[in-house]
Amino acid sequence: MRNADRRVVLFWQAVVGLLVLGLWQGLVSLKLLDPFFVSRPNDIVRRIGSWMSAGTLWGHLAITLEESVLGLVAGAALGIGSGFALARSPLLARVLDPYIRMLNAIPRVVLAPLFLLWFGLGIWSKVALAVTLVFFVMFFNTYQGVRDASQVLIDNVRMLGATERQLVRHVLVPSALTWIFSSLHTSLGFAVVGAVVGEYLGSTRGLGYVIAQAEGTFDTTGVFAGMTVLAVVVLIIGAGVTRLERWLLRWK
Amino acid sequence: MIELQLDRVSRDFDLPGGGTYRVLDDISVDVQAGAFVAIVGPSGCGKSTLLNVAAGLLPPTAGHVQSGGTPLAGLNRRATYLFQQDALLPWKNVRDNVALGLALAGVPRAGATARAADWLDRVGLTGFAAHYPGQLSGGMRKRVAMAQHWIIDRSLMLMDEPFSALDVHTRQRMETELLALWEGVDSSAAAAAAAAGARKTVLFVTHDLEEAIALADEVIVLSAGPASRIVARHPVTLDRPRDVMELRTLPAFIDLYRAVWSVLRAEVRKSQQNAQGRHA
Numbered sequence: 387m388r389n390a391d392r393r394v395v396l397f398w399q400a401v402v403g404l405l406v407l408g409l410w411q412g413l414v415s416l417k418l419l420d421p422f423f424v425s426r427p428n429d430i431v432r433r434i435g436s437w438m439s440a441g442t443l444w445g446h447l448a449i450t451l452e453e454s455v456l457g458l459v460a461g462a463a464l465g466i467g468s469g470f471a472l473a474r475s476p477l478l479a480r481v482l483d484p485y486i487r488m489l490n491a492i493p494r495v496v497l498a499p500l501f502l503l504w505f506g507l508g509i510w511s512k513v514a515l516a517v518t519l520v521f522f523v524m525f526f527n528t529y530q531g532v533r534d535a536s537q538v539l540i541d542n543v544r545m546l547g548a549t550e551r552q553l554v555r556h557v558l559v560p561s562a563l564t565w566i567f568s569s570l571h572t573s574l575g576f577a578v579v580g581a582v583v584g585e586y587l588g589s590t591r592g593l594g595y596v597i598a599q600a601e602g603t604f605d606t607t608g609v610f611a612g613m614t615v616l617a618v619v620v621l622i623i624g625a626g627v628t629r630l631e632r633w634l635l636r637w638k
Numbered sequence: 639m640i641e642l643q644l645d646r647v648s649r650d651f652d653l654p655g656g657g658t659y660r661v662l663d664d665i666s667v668d669v670q671a672g673a674f675v676a677i678v679g680p681s682g683c684g685k686s687t688l689l690n691v692a693a694g695l696l697p698p699t700a701g702h703v704q705s706g707g708t709p710l711a712g713l714n715r716r717a718t719y720l721f722q723q724d725a726l727l728p729w730k731n732v733r734d735n736v737a738l739g740l741a742l743a744g745v746p747r748a749g750a751t752a753r754a755a756d757w758l759d760r761v762g763l764t765g766f767a768a769h770y771p772g773q774l775s776g777g778m779r780k781r782v783a784m785a786q787h788w789i790i791d792r793s794l795m796l797m798d799e800p801f802s803a804l805d806v807h808t809r810q811r812m813e814t815e816l817l818a819l820w821e822g823v824d825s826s827a828a829a830a831a832a833a834a835g836a837r838k839t840v841l842f843v844t845h846d847l848e849e850a851i852a853l854a855d856e857v858i859v860l861s862a863g864p865a866s867r868i869v870a871r872h873p874v875t876l877d878r879p880r881d882v883m884e885l886r887t888l889p890a891f892i893d894l895y896r897a898v899w900s901v902l903r904a905e906v907r908k909s910q911q912n913a914q915g916r917h918a
Contacts, residue, residue: 541695542725545718546739546790556738560729637729637770 425607433611447615449592453509453581457516458573465521466566469528470558479529490522494580498587507589516580520573524566531565532558564638567631571624578620640707641671641716641794641839642692647701649687661687663865665701667858671793672837674820676850678902679860680909685843686722688860689796692841693719706793717794718787722802724779726771732758732782733767739790757785761815777808781815788819797842801849813853813882821879847902851894852882859901862909870901 407427413419414426421429437443472479498515505511535558543557585594593612600608647665650658661684669675679685690696691703694714703710705717718739726735733754734741740750758764761781771779780800787795801809820838844850850857851874859870876890885891 538721538723538725539727542719542721543727543738543742544713545693545695546786547715547742549742552742556727556730556742560727563729635729637731637772 421606422604423606425610429607430610430614433607434615437611437615443615446591446593446596447619449509450578450581450585450594450616451619453512453584453592454516454574454577456509456513457580458520458577460513461517461520461577462524462570462573464517465524466528466562468521469525469562470532470554472525473529473532473558474554486522486525494518495583495587498584501584502588512581512584512589512592512594515584516577519576519580523569523573523576527565527569528562531562534565535561563634567627567635570627570631574623574627575620578616582616639671640668641673641705642669642841643667643702643704644688644692645702645704647691647698647703649684649691649696650699660865661863662691662698663867665866665868667868669794669839669841671839673856674840674842674854675856675858676842676844676854677858677860678844678847678850678898679866680862680902680906681845682909682913683860683863683905684866685845685860686798689719689798689841689843692794693717693796695719714794716792717796718790718792720783720787720795720797720800722799724771724783726779726782726786728771730770731767732763732769732771732774735771735782736785736789738786743790753789754785757789760819761785776804777812780804780812784816784819792838794839794841797840799844800842802844802846809849810882813849817853817880817882847895847899848886851876851891851898852880852885857898859898859905862905862912869905870898872898 410419410424411427414421414424434443472482494515497518498511501511501514505514539557539561540553543553548556581592582594582597585592586598587594589595593616597609597612600606600612644665644667647662648660649662650660653659665688667675677685677688687696691698692705692714694703694705694710694712694717703714705714727738730738733751736757737745737750737754740753741747745753755764755767758767761784763778763781763785766774766778771782774782783800801812804812820840822837840854842850842853847857854874857872857874858868859872860866861869872894874894876885876888876894
């Protein structure tokens with residue numbers, strides 16, 4: 387994108403954000419909306435500020451991020467590994483196909499209590515929940531990416547003398563990378579969702595816990611403040627992933 | 639010495655609704671080491687299948703393939719294969735694409751890079767080493783592909799309509815460059831090697847008869863599919879080194895073109911009638 391275009395887009399993005407916030411604040415000030423139900427932007431900002439200055443935010447944020455990152459890494463490793471294995475072995479893929487579909491059809495929220503039972507109230511039950519969400523996204527994309535690799539490229543590299551392992555390294559992995567990266571953004575969101583839902587349903591720390599506590603006391607400002615922090619953090623990490631992706635796919 | 643021998647080779651493909659479809663029928667060819675052989679035929683006659691069998695990418699349904707005097711099992715390790723489609727790895731730059739075969743064989747990086755640079759000079763792409771294939775024109779990508787295959791120095795080069803996607807002028811330039819590489823007129827070392835009988839064997843598939851005659855020592859005509867057979871073999875006795883640009887107006891070239899075209903034309907007609915019959 388040209389720089390001028392980027393500035394125009396940024397400008398309008400700011401306009402949209404300010405419009406929504408201004409409308410929200412205005413409707414509450416005009417008493418058309420009740421702040422008890424929807425809070426108001428300046429209260430939310432003040433609340434986040436007080437969390438930051440009191441230092442309570444960082445501990446909760448760190449826990450949630452730790453769970454998300456562990457879930458993302460483990461889920462991605464398992465998903466990419468299985469995707470490759472099944473894409474290279476059509477027989478195995480056909481045998482496991484119905485089971486993978488069945489597992490993927492389970493709503494993850496119903497697993498949360500089980501994971502609490504198995505892995506306790508600490509971070510591992512949340513990591514497990516994040517893994518179940520990330521795994522399938524990564525698995526399906528890797529599988530598709532490997533199957534999508536061009537037959538001519540494969541034949542050409544084999545004629546040039548590639549072994550099976552070299553074929554994977556020089557053709558299949560780079561070919562699947564495009565798919566894997568396009569799913570990394572989705573996976574990142576899912577990892578955070580897994581961690582927060584896990585915390586929400588049973589924990590003593592983390593942003594999900596903060597939101598659950600606030601809901602328990604009808605503190606809508608606290609709920610919105612927690613959601614805002616989550617959204618901003620995911621946006622920042624997503625920007626990092628985009629930069630990494632641009633570097634790895636620089637040949638495009 | 640015979641570089642490649644196809645002995646009564648047939649190849650069938652399974653049809654989606656069951657049954658089989660015969661593409662090649664009872665093909666026998668001996669290709670002498672150092673010869674440049676062109677294969678022409680109407681589209682859909684199994685020219686590419688023939689190359690795939692020679693490359694070891696497809697096993698024959700019946701018959702035998704010998705490469706360098708030994709029966710072929712699996713991929714043909716004496717051959718490289720220049721495909722009709724782009725086959726450069728889009729995520730590797732030009733230098734790494736050219737050096738790929740060396741890297742796969744475990745040649746140390748410094749040596750592989752130096753040899754790749756030498757080949758880029760030879761195909762006229764000095765200064766494009768850091769470009770990615772997506773940044774090059776079609777003709778430049780073909781040059782990179784030629785260097786990629788020539789650098790690993792196999793004795794047999796299989797080429798499947800490598801220049802068919804290029805415009806006429808670029809195609810003639812590429813033909814000239816291919817002949818220069820093969821005839822070894824571009825460097826004294828290669829010329830000496832050619833004199834010693836180390837010239838590569840080329841099996842070149844094309845649907846362009848002019849191209850076939852301009853490049854080859856022998857033109858083989860395949861019949862219209864299905865079940866293609868060899869219908870004619872014409873030796874090309876034009877002098878070498880040849881000037882591809884000038885060749886086409888020589889009386890000897892025109893006579894040969896007429897002779898081969900009279901055979902090929904009948905097969906092209908048949909293939910068109912078959913196609914119409916299928917559509918009706």
